[in-house]
Amino acid sequence: MFCTYCGKENPNDAKFCNACGKSFSEDSKPNRIQQAAPTKSAAEPTANMAIASLVFGICSIPTAFLAIWLSLLCGITSIVLGKISLDQKRLGKEYAEWGVRLGAIGLGISVAFIIIYFVSILGVFAFFNDLIPSLSR
Numbered sequence: 188m189f190c191t192y193c194g195k196e197n198p199n200d201a202k203f204c205n206a207c208g209k210s211f212s213e214d215s216k217p218n219r220i221q222q223a224a225p226t227k228s229a230a231e232p233t234a235n236m237a238i239a240s241l242v243f244g245i246c247s248i249p250t251a252f253l254a255i256w257l258s259l260l261c262g263i264t265s266i267v268l269g270k271i272s273l274d275q276k277r278l279g280k281e282y283a284e285w286g287v288r289l290g291a292i293g294l295g296i297s298v299a300f301i302i303i304y305f306v307s308i309l310g311v312f313a314f315f316n317d318l319i320p321s322l323s324r
């Protein structure tokens with residue numbers, strides 16, 4: 188076999204290189220694993236994150252439509268209840284209360300989704316930030 192450090196030929200059962208003295212059994216073999224391991228362990232979380240990103244992205248599309256409709260429904264119901272309560276000044280108190288609640292829920296859903304969209308956009312930017320330097324290498 189040949190030494191991986193200096194290239195000199197050594198007996199197959201040699202534990203150390205006759206020329207440079209490097210260990211074959213303990214140094215050269217684990218060194219190859221150590222060199223391969225960081226690239227693998229660094230790639231695996233990236234792949235997991237990429238899969239998670241895809242899953243979240245796919246799930247967010249129907250959820251986004253649902254949230255838009257739910258928010259619109261809450262808002263419209265809130266307007267209708269507010270109008271009824273204005274028309275029927277005394278009887279309308281309960282309608283007004285429900286109108287305020289639904290309006291708040293609708294607004295809450297909208298704000299929550301604006302935050303989620305904002306985080307998603309940041310995620311997309313982070314993705315391209317990582318992608319562009321890796322392409323230029």
Ligand SMILES: [Zn+2]
Nearest residue numbers: 190193204207
């Ligand atoms: Zn050597």
